[in-house]
Amino acid sequence: MKDPYSESKPTRLDRRSFLKRTGVAGAAAVIASRLPAPGAASAQDATLRPDPAAKRGGTLRYAVHNAPAHFDVHQSGTVANIGPQSPMYDTLLRRSPKDGQTIIPDLASKWEISPDNKKYTFHLRKGVKFHDGADFTAEDVKATYERIARPPKGVVIPRTPLFATVGDIVVVNPHTIEFRMTESRPKAYMLGAFASGWNIIVRKKTLDDNQGNLRQVMNYPGTGPFKHVSRKDKEVWIMERNQDYWNKGLPLVDKLEVYHFLPFTPELGASFLSGRVDYARLLDPVSWRKAKEMQGVTAASFNQSVIQAFWTNMQKNKALADPRVRRAIHLAMDRHTLVEVVKDTAPMQVGGFVYPFHEMSTPRADLEKKLGYQKDVKPAVQEARRLMKEAGYGNGIKNLDFVVRDIATFKLWAVAIQAMLKEHINIESNLRVVQTSVWFDEAQAGNFDLAISAIVSTLMDPSDIFSAWYGKDGPQNYSRWTNPAFHDIASQIERELDDNKRRQLVRKAEDILENDPPLIPVSYEQIYDAYYNKVKGQNPSTYFGIYDVVRWDQVWLG
């Protein structure tokens, strides 16, 4: 299927719109060639406009996990919230749905950044109304971001660290707001944080009325393109077009029905293949391949913001505290086979310690020349055995407690990893499959030697993952890993404003991680979507993750 956007024809082409479109096309080409750029180009004058060829009306039936554990999007980390709730809200900035990368205006029509990157000024749209009829003002933005940056007691927001350097948030006037930073951060990083789909703008009054906790408030007013109509738990969430949406002409469909299906399940595949839904997200590979063969269907794949990995407990196990042993384990992994092992369960790709598709990480071609990532594992295994011997574990290690999350992919991998460890470096482990919540209990309490799971990041930017995954007190540093040289570089990367210098620092950090692994990367996830070609205006193939571009305002039914 052609990109619907390439089919759209401008009704009038003057010099200004020509330059604007050329710029956008150029940016898109750059993005496509170097996918995806971190905190990609931002385009202040690129507020989303309806496709000139678009038709209005109809009902879009979208299938995704829509049964959140609670309704507080800020506190969430799951697609179960973003999937059904995002279309009801707006953010300050957003990622363009055309490429999933370019940062474009949303409730902020434009913004200014001071030369020292320490002040972000956002000019807010006028005339925007919440679904309950209240006016949107800078006070709502302040209340939203105060909550995200400094959550009240009992409120836990995973994106809080992104705004760790936000000092004062100052309402200049009802339609202008300033974020004053205590320290400067790279623009791409901060703009990416403001454009994150998680950071929806909610009413100050809503937060005040609910003591800052929206976990059990199902329908709190947003300013988004769709309004809540009804919800049946674990069945369907129905929304209708917001007639008063500030972005005139959008949204294009009259009704949005979000059906509940767990990811990668045959039920989700069956509902799509039988035509009961128009768009399915997180399809299992078997259904996705079937969809790909179908006439009139587009099967798209894109990168997800998740690493699949296993951790080695350095505090509990003396052997695993030795970097040589962890490097040996890292080299003993046949990653191409691990991707193959789960190919019918979930789509994966080989990668190292930084997103392999990130422009600052080692390019994929170079990565696959490195030990540990090659298709031929013999050289890596040889090196692994040498390291084990050098570390004094030439005869291997016995009785490692390998905690496995009770999810199909992890169970498949655990068996394969167990065999690879035994065969390549004579490490013997006992698998212990546990329910998800138990896994996190065990991981946080340090009751494991090896533990396999997956973790997510908000941004693709290395600073986000370096602090959360590998930081000294990083919440997901389950190995309890520390490396002063790395932490020093990570801190420099966080503050460095020059992209080229940052790239060099990231490569240095990668080298450290390769030799002293804080976790053992297994693979990086991909997302499989499929939709009938009557769904126009959606092209997820260049998106990063499933959390930033879920508004459906630009989508129309042909």
Next chain:
Amino acid sequence: MKKYLARRAVYAAVTLLGVSLSIFVILRVLPGDPLVAILGVEGHARMTPADRVRIMADLGLSDPLPIQYVHWLVDIGAGRLGKSFFRGDTVAELIMHRGPITAEIGVLALVVSWLVGLPVGILSAFKPNSVPDGIARTMSVLFIAIPGFWLGMLIVLALLFWFGYKAPFIIVNMWEDPWQNLQMVIGPAIVLGLAQGAYIARMSRSCLLEVIGEDFVRTARAKGLREGLIVMRHALPNALLPVITISGVLLGFVLGGSVAVETAFGVPGLGRSLVTAVIERDIIVVQNLVLLYAVIFVLVNVLVDLSYAWLDPRIRYS
């Protein structure tokens, strides 16, 4: 009779109290933190000890266990059945919304089991060791052995790949759209009904074989009655008691089986809710649904016992 009823009521209450206590204790000693599901993996990882204390208190999980148990019993007495940890929906609402579809599947499965099991049992009993008996016995064993969820998945996949068909996945009640409703419940009902039908076929066969060897059947034959009349009027009523008894027990299997079969068919009934609640560690929902299943099971078995007197006037409850 009144005395008997009172005695049964006491037994039922003790049984249910035992079930409630067991499920309450089991759910609290099982490892796993419900806050992982509530806050998500990232949120859980960033939760401070103070946040934990606050959230556990909000959920009513920081009270001592006996207090939590008493609160639950009070909730049951008030008909509220507590709130889901997560979205704040009450369990009573959940049962009202999803209960009818599961009840429909259960009743339909029982009907299917009788419609299939009884004729097969009769046929087998009156032509023992014949080819039809052999086929019936083989099929019975097969349906007892095949797991319902597996058969359910096969049916779903076969319908999808051969006919491009998938049953509706949103609850449609019978009074709203009978055709959509039937499409939704018929698959799980057949799968559950066939398995229970196999038990009924085997039970009715053996009971009938015993009865048709009795003097009164021989007398009926000697009087020259038609075989059909002998079966329907004399043999069957006398062989039905054990079959009815097992039907009560089988309802428990149907309820238990609905958990897996509803999941396989993607029917959003109570069984599937129970599976989800277990995965999410939503212990309030789990304990109430398990108790509901226990209440139904106990009630059905009391009704079965009471029906004996109606079916066999020789039975007295005094």
